[in-house]
Amino acid sequence: MNLLRFAVRRVAEMAATLLIASFVVFGAMYLAPGSPASFLLSGRSASPEAVAAINAQYHLDAPFAVRYLRWLGDMVQGDFGRSFTYRTDVSGLLADRLPTTLLLIAMALTVVVAAGLFLGRIAAVRGGATDAAVLISTTIAVGTPSFVAAVLLQGLFAVKLGWFPSSGSGDGLLDTLWHLTLPAVALALYLIGMLARVTRSAMLEALDSEHVTVARSRGVPERHVIRRHVMRNALGTVLTTGGLIVSTLLVCTILVETAFSVGGIGQLLELATSTKDFP
Incomplete structure (x- = not known):
């Protein structure tokens, strides 16, 4: 009850x-x-x-x-x-553009989880120069707004180097994935830094816990200690950031889609706001 x-x-x-x-x-x-x-x-x-x-x-x-x-x-x-x-x-406009936005968010979320957990893990486990390098890079990432990251990535990898398309959402699955690569990275950059820092802090706390000390004293291999004891305990703290990550992705999608002219809901909302197209 x-x-x-x-x-x-x-x-x-x-x-x-x-x-x-x-x-x-x-x-x-x-x-x-x-x-x-x-x-x-x-x-x-x-x-x-x-x-x-x-x-x-x-x-x-x-x-x-x-x-x-x-x-x-x-x-x-x-x-x-x-x-x-x-x-x-x-409703028809939203239905047409929703798949592109969902795919962009899914790609960005995948990058955030993979890169954030990896960087946080190696920073906590290796320490020293690796930890310092991760802290510096994540500080830069956290301090870079998504729109600024979009402009920088677009200018370097699309305009200067020509490795990726500078705008649009592509035709067909593979072409769409190619077009959304830079927008996904721009969308994920800030959150990678945030998640890496949270993961690092949670793992450092877990490394100092009593059960980790006991496991090491029993001769458990270090890789098993990290995977079974440290990461498992740290994930509880990491998962609490899930809501913030998703909400940030939803908000920043508007800026990134506008910068890359991605035909998604974010760009549609920006256009509706600028033209007062909301009866």
Whole structure:
């Protein structure tokens, strides 16, 4: 019963958080400079009558509270509205671009886990110069925003060396993977540094634990000590960063997709924000 009450309370807290966040974001969008009407009438004579007609068509002349409640009701029913820019349902646009974004996030997450755990492990186990090199490199990685990393990687490996495409998402699976390699690395760089540092700290703490000392005193090979005792105990701490890693990937996807012109949801959101395409 206590577990059920706890679950209900957590769900209610999450729902309240999402509701407040949606209200804040919705309000910020409409308080931003510009309007959908001015974008739709760009290049044409924006007479007061034309602006009023567009506002009436998309209910933009309604009070803010009415617009928000209408939008919230449509969202609950799965109606995401129609795009001003593409003249089509938003749900269709999301469905077309979602696979690209999911693949990019999956690639970045794979790089984060593989590189972060590896660097953290060798830093903790080897120590000395290796530890110092990992600390320096991860400090640089953590201090480099995803958008800056995207520009640097694009300029070096795509423009200067020509090893990777500079933009786009490719056609077909292999071509898409090739196009998304640099964006995935740019998206993963900050998180690699963070995960490596967390892994290193957790492993150093585990190395000083009593059960590791006992295992060594019994003659257990060092590689077994590291794998069975140190890594296993450190993973508990590492797994607590999972939520932060996923949320960071979701947010930074917008910046990276925009930098590489990847046809995903992140770029779609950036375009919708810049053109106020959110009826």
